[in-house]
Amino acid sequence: MKYKLDQAQELSAQIAQAIRDGIMEGSLIVDQRLPSESDLCEQFQVSRPTVREALKRLAAQNLIRTQRGASGGAFVNRLSFEDAYGQQITTSTLLLSMNAVSFETACEARFALERACVALAAQRRTPDQLAAMRAEIHRQSQPGLSDESFCASDVAFHRALVDAAGNPVMSYQLAGAVEAIEPLMNMITFTARKREKIVELHTLIADALEAQDAETTEAVLAQLAAHTLELAREVARMRSKSG
């Protein structure tokens, strides 16, 4: 690990970057203990609060964990898929909500990426995953469901579809695309008729996956994409009339 620090940036940012580089380049390996805070103070020639700010930056990215007590300290953390999911979703959600991304754009991305899962999902889907999808379909057909709950169930259904591809890297990559769209979807009011249509398409998807029929699944997914976009356009039309 090198200890070169420029001016210009904050010290804590530079120290965090130096340690981060060490982790990414492999000179600091998983579960290895970092020097104690006082040692880091000496090595970087800064005060303890500054070192601590640097460590907190790394902790915020799940790159390290800390433990108190004798033989405590800061340890390089194994970034778990779960942690990565969470970061992915947080970042994606904020990115979409802060940058005026249109529903069309987000929706197009989501369905295009989901389509990439279908071929694999048709081969590999497990009974559990099919059951999860059917369970969400059942939830979606309950009459008294709020729009929010309907959307949440929709997201859960699509999560199951993505997971059915049996590739954890894809599940992770798509977590953001699938989950971050929920706040946008929540702006849509789903009438009983529209829900019916969505549930019908979901059912066809589950059926096609069960039959391991990738082509049909892709076709139905395309219909679902078109239908979802149409709903969004209706909402946009209503808005522009009343506004």
Added chain:
Amino acid sequence: MKYKLDQAQELSAQIAQAIRDGIMEGSLIVDQRLPSESDLCEQFQVSRPTVREALKRLAAQNLIRTQRGASGGAFVNRLSFEDAYGQQITTSTLLLSMNAVSFETACEARFALERACVALAAQRRTPDQLAAMRAEIHRQSQPGLSDESFCASDVAFHRALVDAAGNPVMSYQLAGAVEAIEPLMNMITFTARKREKIVELHTLIADALEAQDAETTEAVLAQLAAHTLELAREVARMRSKSG
């Protein structure tokens, strides 16, 4: 914003979470100024170093930026696509390197997701993007290129392919999948013969995209995926023999 704090966690983590919730839920909006550090001390009833550790956590996620001086302070940051790209790549790279993800899994994810871009890319690719792809192809055919440079150029080519879909959300989502595989690819030694094959396939992809022929592009991409996997398998065989 609420100021309820449990015990159990560190104070700085709780404060960071409280502010993060405010941002995600929308009660703190972009460019809004947070209270000064001293104000936050009073509101949360903690000392300034603790508040600062919390703010550094948020800064590490690009959720806030800080400015010194009169009328300075911490401001809610608009998460830019560029920032999100960076976080995405960092997280993906670490996730892959720390979790013994096989080359097959990562490669499958990358090509499956890229395939999702092709249909859109064939419609929308701009002359600039085609030129970028051709430039990388040219770079890849230079004889003296190191394996690392060849891989870097390969990544750049695929980045251009993804960007050609003209959907920033997809570009962001796939940044991780495309870039994080580079360290894994770097373990492969590319002989002249193998490079020739890859360059040939890249050229076919660029040609097909220029002709706006999505089907051919998908087919060639599938060949490239198969070829890449074959290379990885050869390396694995060599390893197991010599090891």
Added chain:
DNA sequence: GGAAAACCAATTGTCTGACAATTAGATTTT
């Protein structure tokens, strides 16, 4: 001898108070 209790040392978590650096705005000077 063995088990429980007390103690010790290392380490992180938090606090207090201070000073330096930066910057926008107000004030004064030319």
Added chain:
DNA sequence: AAAATCTAATTGTCAGACAATTGGTTTTCC
């Protein structure tokens, strides 16, 4: 009116202290 200066607010950094936690060591007691 323009330029220079001052002022106040705010973050960045430092120094030193104490509290809390935790693993290991020592002592005590049966």
